[in-house]
Every structure is written in C-alpha cells, then in structure tokens.
Amino acid sequence: MNRLVLVRRGEGGIDALESAEDGTVVQTTRLPAAGLPGFVRAQGRRPVRWVWDDTTRWYPQLLDAGVRVERCWDLRLAHAVLRRSPFVDQAVLVGSDTPGWDGLQPVTVADPALFPLEDPADRLDPVAEHARQQAAVAASAERGRLGLLLAAEASGALVAAEMTHAGLPWRADVHGRLLTGLLGPRPASGQRPAVLERLLTEIRAAFAAPALNPDSPGDLLRGLQAAGLPVSDTRSWTLQELEHPGIPPLLEYKRLSRLHQANGWNWLDTWVRDGRFRSYFLPGGVVTGRWASNGGGALSVPTQIRPAAIADEGWRLVVADVAQLEPRVLAGMSRDDAMAEAARSRDLYQGMVAGGAVATRAEAKVGMLGAMYGGTRGESGRMMPRLTRRYPRAIGLVEEAARAGERGEVVHTLLGRGSPSPGGGSGDPDGLGEPGEQAGSPGDRDRRRRAWGRFTRNFVVQGTGAEWALCWLADLRNRLWRLGGTGRLEQRPHLVFFLHDEVVVHTPEQLADEVVEEVRRAAAEAGRLLFGSFPIDFPLDVAVVRSWADAD
Template sequence: MNRIVLVRRHGEVEVREGDGVVRLAGDALPGFVAEREVGAEPVRWVWDDTTRWYPALLARGVRVARCTDLRLCHALLRRSPFVDQALLVGDQAPGWDSLQPVTAVDPGLFPPEDPADRLDPVDEHERQQAALAGSAERGRLGLLLAAESSGALAAAEMTFAGLPWRADVHDRLLTELLGPRPAAGQRPVALERLAAEARRALGAPGLNPDSPADLLRALHAAGLPVADTRSWTLEQVEHPATPALLEYRKLSRLLTANGWAWLDAWVRGGRFRSWFVPGGVVTGRWASNGGGALSMPTQVRPAAIADEGWRFVVADVAQLEPRVLAGMSADTAMADAARGADLYQGIVAAGVVATRAEAKVGMLGALYGATRGESGRMMPRLTRRYPRAIGLVEEAARAGERGEVVRTLLGRGSPLPASGDADGADLGEAPDDAGPRGDRDRQRRAWGRFTRNFVVQGTAAEWALCWLADLRNRLWELGEGELAARPHLVFFLHDEVVVHTPEHLVPEVTEAVRQAAAGAGRLLFGSFPVDFPLDVSVVRSWADAS
C-alpha cells in the first residue's frame, strides 16, 4: 500500500510520496486526493490529525478510504507497553503529546496559528514506523493503529453527514412535557406548576428549586434532615413535596440538556451534528464534544427520524464486555455460555447460578470489582467455572494495585495512578480506620478496580473499532455518489451503531452490519469460538429501535 504524507507549508500542501515531493495550492488538494482514491493502487494518507484535514475534503465531496492519524497513533504508542519508548523520543514529542483535535468548523483548510503547524509530520511518521517495526507485537499494535485512524475517519463522516433530526417533532415533544416555549428568563409552565406544589408542601413560599442551598434549607425547615438534594436522596424521603421535586428535577434536566436552546444550537438543516472524539476516554472509548451526543435521553429520541424513503438500521451487540473477556482469556467454558443471544442465561444453563439476575450481578462484579455483597457471593462460583476469564481480571486488578501498567489485547496501555501512591508493594486489605496506610490501601484497591475493567473495556473498544472500520467500508460499497447519498453511519456509542440507508438497501445493510461484527471477532480472536450476536432493528424513528 502506498503511503502519502501531507504537510502544511506556508499556505500550501507538501505531498511526500516515497522520495518525491510535490507542492499543491490548498484548493487543489481535494482534486488530487479524489484522483488518487480511485487509482489502481490503494493509498493510506498520513497526516497530523484527521480533524484538521478531513472535514475540508468531505465538504468538497471527497471521501478517504484509509489514513494514519499521527496524533492518535502518537498517544497510543506513548502509552503502550508493546513499544520501546526510546524510539519515540524527540524534541517535538511534548508538542505531539499536547496536540488536541479541532472541533470548530474552520472556513478554510488551514486555520491560523494552529499548534500542529509547529510539528513535523514526516519525522513523527518515521519515529512511529520505527517504534512499530521494533515491537515484538507489531501485528497487534499495527491493527490498533489502523483501527484508531479509521475511527477518526468515521467520526468526521458522522459529523459531516449528521443524524437526521426533526426540529418540529422535538419542539412538540418539549411542549407536551414542559408547556409552550417560555420567554427568556422564565420557567416553562410545567416547571412553574411543580415549583408551586413544592413550595406549598414545604411551607416555603420563596423557594427556588433550582438552588440546591435554598432547597436544602427548605427541607431542613420542614424537619427533613437530608444531607444533600440529589435525586437519589430525595427518593428516600416520604413527604408530600417529594413527587413534585423529583418530577421538577427530571424535567429541568431535560430543559437544560436538550431543551429549546439545545435545538437552536445543534440542529441545522434537519441534522444534529456533534463532534465525536475517538479515544476520548483512556480505555479507548469515544467521547463527544457538543450537544451531549453520547447521552441522548429517550424523551427526545422520537425526533431522530430518517429521511423520506430512508430507514435507520440500529444494531447493538449483546453483553459485549463479557464476550470480549471470554475471547481475550481464551476461556472456552465462558465462550460456551456466550453461544447465543444471552450470555447470562448461558451461565444459568451451565449450572453456575440459579437465576439470570444472579449471573448478571456476578459478572458485573467481576468486571467492575464489586466483590462484596451479592456480587461477592457469586464470585467463587464464577471463578470455579470460568477460571481463565476471572483469573485475567483478577490479575489485572492486582497489577493495578502494585502500580503497574496493564494493557488491552491490542496493546493500549493504562495510565499510572495519579496519586503516586503505587510504589510496587501489594499490601492487600486493610481496615477502613487504619489511618494513612488504610487510605493508601483504599486508593490502591480503587485503582485495581480501574485496571480490572480497563483491560476488558479497552479490548471491547478495540472490537467495536474494528466493527466500525469494516462496516464503514462495506456501506460505501453498497451505494453510489457522495457519502450522504449512500448508506452511511450517523451514530456510534460503544456497542451500538445507527446507519442511515435508502430503504431499498435495508437487507444489504443489515447483512453488512452482521458480517462486520463477525469479522471484528475474527480479527481480534482468530478462530476462538466466541459469538458476538447483534440486536438489529429497522426503524423510521430511532426511538422505535428495540
């Protein structure tokens, strides 16, 4: 595969291909890229950061099949235990360490005073290639770098295409729940009514329910000795004001997070566009910037409606993390339990526990370190039946407690404890009142719970990236024309994808989603027999997905 490095040089683009160097005017780049993308030889574009290059290409109708995102790859390599860190040392390493993605829409290809312009992509690419070549796990690490870079392309495409969103439906939903849109600075009528009910019930005519301090004083004055005003605390309080306060809190959150101001700010031209941030979480999970894309409440999802003649294909994988744990630990007994749609029911069928609820509680305890109470009671049974799987997360927890780096299957490394308390000793359990040493031990055990989950959640993120990368390419092959005219991804959340597709291509898209999931399993776990079954819905509105 031919690698072409793109470098910004004083308003021009320097194109480095092998030993050759060509300079292009910025506005000539889209045509050059488009021509090479349809050429006989596959191309991998190498650039400092996808968010700085790809949006401008997409705006000109140019889609890129492959890239190397040096910013994302640098972050992976700098933390990976698969890499000799001496090979990444250079004067510009701190600049690459601190480089952030661009989330604003720039009017041109080159934003002014960009810190990326002070970095040399050619030298950085050479360092990264040397680090990869020198790794004993080059195959795994190379797959991780390629998947992360492909994720960056998918993220930019999802922002560009946008999630179809009906502003009129959203407005109707808000009106039904809150009342008509209020004047600036006023509460909607539903909130004002609930506030009045709470004031009457508490005997506090001046209560401002939006002020935690004011509300806490009113609760205390009413003889309710609560420590805070959180919803969970209020749910434990038996008082006539409680229902109104809880409903007020629920609707107030909706107004703040996804009310009319959100609609004005984030929906344009029938599309909701957020910036997805690959690798935004240390485990490799994505984050988002703007509009709360990854925490969209069910109350407003009915406004996500496919275009006329189009449909959403919504797919999510059942119990992804336990299945990944089975694959990465090569635990055949757990893989047997995972065969089919419900891993938890498979654990019950194996005779490990009596009910599905027990299986779920026990498995979540193993993944997240909740080893006391009901979860702790399940752990010995799970350990006896699935020793390889439980042993893997237990060892990750112990390594974290010792202050060591743990890694995902493909080589993403965990951060070190921020407290600096991990000095290599494993002190085990200590009483809660053991003084400074007890505090230190609690911090270590907390970090052990983080590393326990890191190895599984991070590997699940790798599986999802491979699923997304393969699906992205399969979708492109199903249609014709520019990106938004073909089936295309419009949403991704950990283990769920939403594809916007012409209705007549729904069967092909559904098959592509399933084939890509199966392919991701083979990429990560080879022939090991672990299933990744999908729940797939074909809907007009996202809210109708099962």
C-alpha cells in the same frame, strides 16, 4: 500500499510527499490548499494511505468538497497509543518534537475562520514522526496487534469526521412538539416553562418554603431538612424513598428541568441545523480507548428525545447494538471456554445459568458486573467464588489486572493500549491518588490502591471492548461504501451515530436489508480480527426503523 504524507507549508500551501516502502521520499507534489480535494480525487482507484498530523485538521474540508478518503494514518492518535503502550520501546519512538505531539489537541470547531492563527501542529514534522512511529511498530514484538489497533484507530477518526459531516437526521419540529407537550410553550429566554412554574408553586407550598429554589442543591437540601426530612443529599433515588406530599412534584420537576436544560429549545437552536444533529466525536478521547464527544452531549442522547431522530423520506435508520459486549470480550481475551460456551446463547447471562454456574439470570448479571467493575460487597461479592470456580480464566484475568493495578503496574488491552500510570506519571510509586491529594493515613492509601485496582480491572475489559467496537465500525464503514453505488457519502448508506456498542446507519429504504446483513458480517469480522479462531459470538440486536425510538 502507497503512502502520501500531507504537510502544511506557509501561505496555505501543501506538500504531498510520496514515500517508498523503506520510508524514503520518492516524489513531492506542491499544491495550493484549495487544490487538495482535486489531488486526492486524482489518485483514482490507486490504493493510498494518507498520512497526516491529525484527521480533524484535514478531513472535514475534504468531506465538504465531496471527497472521501479510503484509509489514513492519524499521527496524533497513533502517537497517543504508542506513547503509552507496553508493547513499544519508547527509545525508538521518542524524538525532539515528541512533547509537541504529546500535547497536540484535536480541532472541533466547524468554522475554519475560528482556527487559531498559530496552530501548534504547524511546528511539528509529520514526516519525521511517521518514520519514528513506523520504526516503533516494526521493532515491537507485538507489531501485528499494534498495527491492527492503529489502523482501527485511524479508521475511527475517518468515521468520526464523516458522522459529523453527515449528521444524525433530526426533526426539530417533532422535538419541539415533544417539548411543548411536556413543558408547555417555549418560554422567554431565562424564564421557566409553564409546567415547571406550576410544579415549583406546588413544591414551595408543600414544604412551606416560598423562596425554595430546587435548582440549587444546597438550598434544596436545607429546605428538605427544615421540613423534617432525614436526607444528606438531594439525588432523585434518595428522594424516592421519602414519604412527603412535596416529593412527587419535586421528582417531576427534576426530571423535566433536566430535559429543559440539557435537551430543550436551547439545545435545538445550538445543535440542530438543516435537519441534522451535528456533534463532534473524539476517537480515543477516553483513557480506555472509548470515544468521547464534544458538543450537544452526543454520548448521552436521552431516550426521551430519540423520537425526534427520524430518517429522511424514503430512507431508514438501521440501529444495531451488541448484546453484553464486555463479558463476551472478557471470554474471548481470556480464552475461557466455559464462558465462551455461555456466550453461545443469545443471552450470555442465561447461558451462565444453563451452564450451572449460578441459579438465576439476576445472579449471573450482578456477578459479572461485579467481576468487571470490582464490586466485592453484597450480592456480587457472594457470587465471586462460584464464578471463579466455573470461569477460572475469565475471572483470573480481571483479578490479575486488579492486583497489577494495586501494585502500581501498567496493564494493557488485548491490542496493546496501556493504562495510565498511577499518580499521573509523576514517578512516585506510592502516588496512587489524585494529584494534589495529601498522602493521608495508611487507610486512605489502601483505599486509593484498591480504587486504582478497580480502574485497571475495568480498563482491560472496557478497553478491549472499545477495540472490538472500533474494528466493527471500521469494517462496517467499508462495507457500507461498497454497498452504495456511485454517489457522495451522504447519498449512500452511511454511519450517523456510534456509542460504545451501538451504531446507527442512515440508508435508502431499498438497501436497508443489505445494510442489516453487512452490520452482522462486520461484527463477525471484528470477532475474527481480535480473537482469531477462538469461538466467541457477538450477537446483535438490529432494527430497521423510521425513528430511533422505535428500535427498543
């Protein structure tokens, strides 16, 4: 594999340094910034891994120029993984500019003119960092797993940039009609829509509080208490329990007000342009390795507005999600044969019932959620002894992760992503709490210890689930590209959305069935990459639809 390291030089120039297997530079090409797309294109079919400081600083411009990259090495993301991985000898990784790499942030602004004049990335040496990272991986006893994780992470970075570039097809007219139907006509800026005004009048009358502001939790709480209602918070599920004529309009107000504020006309104006919703996805943005997002709340697009996500004319959306990803991942990583057997069923929870572990599907679900999240009280707590007897390896793995966390130890995912150390790495072995929080009583300390154990318990499962999903996504990306002929990215089947265990592909209608096949093959491949020959299934729910809302 040819590796080409891209380095920004002063005055907008770029050096492309080609390195041999041993890391020595064999050729340097000096380019003007505008020459990069042509240079990348000129590599033709020669397999190249592009090495750069940070995908968000390079790839959007290439995509704008119509150039797709097959594979890359993202030094920022790789650095973040390696710095925390228990599989890595930090002495091999650390160099003089390590603090700079530690602090490097992704760029999420679309307009290059808004880039800071002084980019901290420009003070870092990508060639040296690349060499250190390769040495750190090579020196690791788990270089296979680490290498897979870093490759998947880099592919994820490419997918994230491509999804922002292509955008999720979004019909502003459909969205607008939906808003008008629920809220009334668009109000003047800063005004409440008519339907909210009407509900507000009703609420104020019911509680005999003519100035009540339901948008203010404090004001609302005082108003409810003044009306004689025994509440200490104003959450919807708390209010649901109350018998009072003001409650139904209040709940309706909260629901519609949320829609208006989070995904109303302002959201449309800000995030939807030219028929596409474009937000920024941040691979590795969450400590567990899940993605975060930035802009438009892409990771919580309410089902309420999904009818507006509609494929282009002659195109379709292929929507796929994994059923019960995390318990399946737990079965695989713990190599628990009994749980893998239950996972052979399309419904893993039903499989647990068939296997005799529990009596009902509801018990199976609540028990597994408790095992993975640390619920020890009530229903899920009562399930634990039976689950432990039937699935000793799976339950043992999460229990051990919880105990390790309580002892203040670092845990890691299957591929080697390490959990943060408790107390933010301050070196305080008892710092199992929030920074700045007082030591408190021994009871407080115990409580924090157990809370950290619940975090590490969940970390190993959620983080390995994220690794499976990343492998799925990376493999699918390549399969879609091979499927699509010769056009640009957005003229072929391409990914437009990803959320933890769900993907959406925008595809020409005549290729939709093939896309469905590739989505399934990629899922099977992800299972093989993570769990080898261990027999664990990842069945998908896949739908070919015009609108995202039709997938459920």
